[in-house]
Amino acid sequence: MTTNWLYRRTWKEVETYLETDSRIIIPVGSCEQHGKFAPLGTDTLAAVAVAADASRRTGVLVAPPLWYGWSPHHMVKPGTVSIRAEVLMELLADALDSLARHGFADFVVVNGHRIVNIAWIQIAAERVQRLSKVRVALFDLAYMSSEISGRLGFGTIGHGEEIEISHMLHCHPELVDLKQARDNPKTEKELYHIDPRNCHDTLCYVPATEDDLRKLAQKTGDTVTGRPTRSTAEKGRRYHEHLVERLVQVLEQMES
Numbered sequence: 001m002t003t004n005w006l007y008r009r010t011w012k013e014v015e016t017y018l019e020t021d022s023r024i025i026i027p028v029g030s031c032e033q034h035g036k037f038a039p040l041g042t043d044t045l046a047a048v049a050v051a052a053d054a055s056r057r058t059g060v061l062v063a064p065p066l067w068y069g070w071s072p073h074h075m076v077k078p079g080t081v082s083i084r085a086e087v088l089m090e091l092l093a094d095a096l097d098s099l100a101r102h103g104f105a106d107f108v109v110v111n112g113h114r115i116v117n118i119a120w121i122q123i124a125a126e127r128v129q130r131l132s133k134v135r136v137a138l139f140d141l142a143y144m145s146s147e148i149s150g151r152l153g154f155g156t157i158g159h160g161e162e163i164e165i166s167h168m169l170h171c172h173p174e175l176v177d178l179k180q181a182r183d184n185p186k187t188e189k190e191l192y193h194i195d196p197r198n199c200h201d202t203l204c205y206v207p208a209t210e211d212d213l214r215k216l217a218q219k220t221g222d223t224v225t226g227r228p229t230r231s232t233a234e235k236g237r238r239y240h241e242h243l244v245e246r247l248v249q250v251l252e253q254m255e256s
């Protein structure tokens, strides 16, 4: 089965789809620097890859992705596009609301930009649920993969680390140049640690500043944290399959 992209369908086909199904997936990511060795679109490509494979298995439609995210700290490197969270919130709410008016009633927002995107997605989702009487589930790749990340021996969540780079090596190996990658292991913090697997994850996240990232670049020669050199396509494949399985599960729950 192929991916059921909404943009490839006619309105007539969408009308027919809605006679038997009210579910739709919308991937959300970012366009931000991921070091010298991985593409700016890493987060969106990750969300799209998981959404596309879940769509192939279930037949659920996939709405066009939101290619941008909220990335103020990553503006330190060229190519990054940071959209204000309040603008993204309105954009997502309008997209969901438009689809709701046509009869879509069960949405899954697949987020590839981790904790940075979660706050505004939650606000948009709550508003659309309340005003349009629909259901919106938030499927975050980092939170939905915490068990498999542990089993695969992935280190702590950073940025451009072995988790997302392994995933890219599985989905888009042609876009990764691992020879350029340098490790910059993250030090564990007792307070304000960000990783769903870590008991010190407080969820009290405020994005870093551009200045923080500039200092990181001066110190390490790149703007990533974690151990990207440990990335492998095989670990990426197992991580990806776990996430697709989980998303299929979420879609099936919505159906029942």
Ligand SMILES: [Zn+2]
Residues within 6 Å of the ligand: 034, 042, 043, 112, 113, 159, 160, 164
């Ligand atoms: Zn990323």
